Amino acid sequence: MGISIPKLSIPYWKFVLIVITGALIQCAGITNLVMPAKNDANLGAQMDTQIRANPKEYPILNDVGSRQYLQNMVNKILQSPEIKYKGTFPYKVEIIKDDKTINAFCTPGGYIYVYTGLIKMLENDASLAGVIGHEIAHAERRHSAQRMVQAYGAQTVLEIALGQNPNQTVELAANMFTGLALLKNSRGDESEADEYSFKYLQSTSWYPGAISFFFDKVKGQGGNAIEGLLSTHPQPQDRLDAVNKRVKDAKIPPPTESSLSSRTYADFKKRLP
């Protein structure tokens, strides 16, 4: 009796997995159908406006040189043939002056924000490029756009994207960034963003496994960093292991000063206000 139950339950769980996977694929498909990717850029622009209107929460660093340093990184990553929405999404980056927050995030449509706390903790260009690549991947894979459509319905999200629903826009921005779990990236999204960041960096001169230095630094700490890099699963150790496996599978040579660019990065950090 006790033995027959697990025997029976295996195909049942496989069945459940297939149903869930099917449902997820369907959701992703529906998002693409009801909301063309170009609307992600409108959605991002609305959220960008909300962020800029709230300098207390998001004090944007007013330093052209530093911003341009990060924008140059973004532009290099966008050269990857894996990028689909380069002409569709604006892909703009800003630095948020907050040394206590080790974080970065990205709206739909590619408005990227990086906190000084994260920049100061990292030690080379390649690691920051790895994190920026991860953020770009969230936009490219339309992770939060899909989550918004699932949570609010396509009609409302379209209205927000087109600026026809200002009240909902404010609520959405608040939900996105005040820790309401609704719009947080899932475990699968995080793994996928890591995977795509690695792919993007393979077409640059940076060591594509350098995000591992970040995971290595934060794996001992508890939960308050990068949208999900720490606060949601998967754990940094799992992600570190996954990066190391990718490096091994792709036969990436060990990093050198030229593929990490730590001296240039140290100079950049010194100039950071």
Ligand SMILES: [Zn+2]
């Ligand atoms: Zn993420």
